[in-house]
């Protein structure tokens with residue numbers, strides 16, 4: 110269970126961008142592997158599917174796609190690992206997960222139903238206040 | 240009177256006493272309010288008895304009206320000369336001179352009782368301090384408000400008042416806005432000498448709205464005077480004498496007035512407080528938003544006090560032209576309806592007949608698809624009672640673009656006369672009613688339809704003995720009136736001059752005819768209006784200097800709907816409609832809608848019409864949006880958002896604007912100012928906010944002749960339950976309790 114990620118510790122710095130990149134993929138895989146656990150401990154079945162969670166993790170990582178410095182990537186990886194640990198250890202509560210990762214990300218979720226229409230309509234679907 | 244103001248005045252006085260003190264410059268430096276600076280200078284000026292004293296401003300911008308310039312007299316307040324009309328009291332003269340006298344029993348709008356003695360001031364040559372609220376100002380009077388004698392007198396009065404006042408400020412709802420608290424801080428003694436036991440008084444039951452803690456009462460009798468003078472119910476009174484004096488109802492009886500909530504505001508202490516608000520919040524935690532009321536067509540000015548996302552209470556705001564400083568109980572207490580029965584998600588009715596929450600995206604897509612499948616003449620739109628002008632113009636523009644002309648406002652009846660503004664507003668204006676000397680009420684019970692207009696009529700009747708004639712079903716009035724008849728035949732008699740009341744009408748200088756909007760629903764309304772026009776012509780009610788022909792509307796959005804021309808081509812169209820857009824209309828009879836029609840309900844409450852809806856689009860209530868409403872006298876006012884919207888709801892006009900785009904007939908406005916300029920092209924008067932725009936022409940000369948005679952059917956009661964008239968009030972628990980009492 111959680112043991113797979115529990116004993117991650119700070120690894121030495123990545124020597125090159127390629128190595129940092131490999132580590133990112135490793136991290137992504139670890140995260141994907143813990144998704145079933147996360148679904149279970151936070152009772153997420155009725156709000157989100159594993160594949161959605163996967164794309165949420167992916168989009169979190171892609172947010173920083175422009176970063177090229179291995180040092181910075183290492184730092185962010187460390188933070189990501191820490192976050193993942195907290196989640197897997199149940200140090201968070203359900204609303205943390207929902208609020209941070211599940212709700213309010215319609216943009217990333219229905220990429221298929223991309224909004225056509227004016228600025229007004231886009232704002233309207235987002236909230237009443239604009 | 241705010242504590243700050245009082246306390247600063249107390250400070251100021253000490254500063255002035257210390258005028259000879261060389262350190263007073265330093266004292267002046269620590270005060271920052273401009274008012275204080277002003278007086279600090281005046282303190283300096285007082286040292287030289289030169290007449291060119293700096294000008295002081297009247298308290299709260301008070302103004303005097305001199306009915307006759309010869310009657311002006313001059314008095315001196317703390318050495319300042321002020322000119323006041325004859326007959327003003329010393330207290331009023333002091334107000335004009337910029338000195339606010341502490342008081343408990345005196346109230347501008349009530350008769351003078353003079354029983355609390357808090358307003359004592361010293362008058363030169365009088366042996367004792369005088370109660371300024373009851374003493375007329377006399378020419379040349381030299382009034383001193385800050386002498387040691389006056390201060391000592393106030394301190395003594397405070398001590399007596401506090402003798403029997405419980406020390407329960409920490410659990411008192413008035414705490415923080417209590418005159419007694421403020422004034423004992425500012426003028427009271429700094430120690431108590433009282434060691435006996437305090438008296439206690441049995442609490443009285445005044446119904447579900449007013450909570451009483453009678454031990455706190457200081458017997459100022461403001462509430463008693465309010466009940467008998469303004470509300471017109473003789474329920475409250477003073478019982479007993481001396482230390483046994485109590486305020487109460489003579490027999491175990493509730494206060495049956497539609498204005499009873501106002502005693503909460505006028506009670507200077509915490510003896511009468513709001514029952515629904517009891518122990519809910521402290522007043523300093525509340526955020527006040529100045530808005531207007533939408534429960535009737537008066538548009539009373541209110542302040543919405545909210546805490547976080549919740550409306551905690553509603554209190555009146557001063558507007559001399561509309562509600563003075565009172566509001567009706569419905570306005571004050573219906574706010575709990577804003578928390579119940581709210582629609583918070585767009586919903587679609589599934590095949591099983593149950594509603595399922597969906598996203599806005601899907602809901603609008605479904606509606607847009609359906610609206611394109613029906614023929615334009617099968618599209619119908621109904622705007623509800625509480626609709627604001629912005630959403631009504633958006634609805635009209637949208638459905639017009641879809642090719643439909645059938646958009647109307649519920650309760651306006653078939654073919655309302657929307658062409659001439661004078662035909663549906665109160666031409667005399669609410670404050671103008673005070674000048675009338677004879678009233679003719681036709682098919683309207685202002686007491687339930689528009690309580691604040693009724694209060695105005697009552698004020699006029701009491702002040703000038705104006706006569707009131709009433710045509711309609713038997714009703715409860717709180718002033719003298721003559722019940723002339725129940726049906727239109729009485730009107731015909733009046734028009735032909737056969738009725739005994741006709742002489743009163745024709746002899747009147749300023750007759751006011753008030754026709755209820757309930758008449759709109761009658762088939763023979765054109766005939767009735769022409770009879771009324773005839774009466775008006777005969778008694779000369781419409782002249783260049785006086786327009787006494789009035790309509791009294793029922794609902795907040797009604798005047799704006801007529802201004803914007805929300806008039807159906809034919810109301811029958813709803814019986815053959817395939818697509819019905821209901822914008823908060825809960826009193827429209829949707830049974831007439833064919834079974835296969837698609838009904839969209841846009842609104843904030845799950846009220847009557849929701850049961851027939853296929854799609855629900857949740858909208859925001861008037862406390863959550865900015866909207867323009869015109870009241871019955873044609874004065875446009877805007878609401879201001881006080882709390883955030885509930886759930887996933889949106890403002891009404893935004894929903895329609897978004898829907899129009901999804902339906903590929905985009906409306907050309909994206910924000911409030913754009914939609915307002917669109918309103919300006921239809922009804923520019925709606926943009927002149929807080930101003931009453933009188934109608935340009937009078938109707939009687941322009942309305943087409945009507946040949947047929949009115950039916951014999953008597954007028955009916957229009958509002959049978961004062962407390963429950965729209966979706967918000969129907970959702971309110973407090974209003975339900977009041978209605979239960981009403982039925983008893």
Ligand code: SF4
Nearest residue numbers: 456457459460462506
């Ligand atoms: S209940 Fe309030 S308003 Fe009435 S007499 Fe007592 S203190 Fe005055």
Ligand code: FES
Nearest residue numbers: 342344355356372
């Ligand atoms: S205010 Fe003058 S006696 Fe009460």
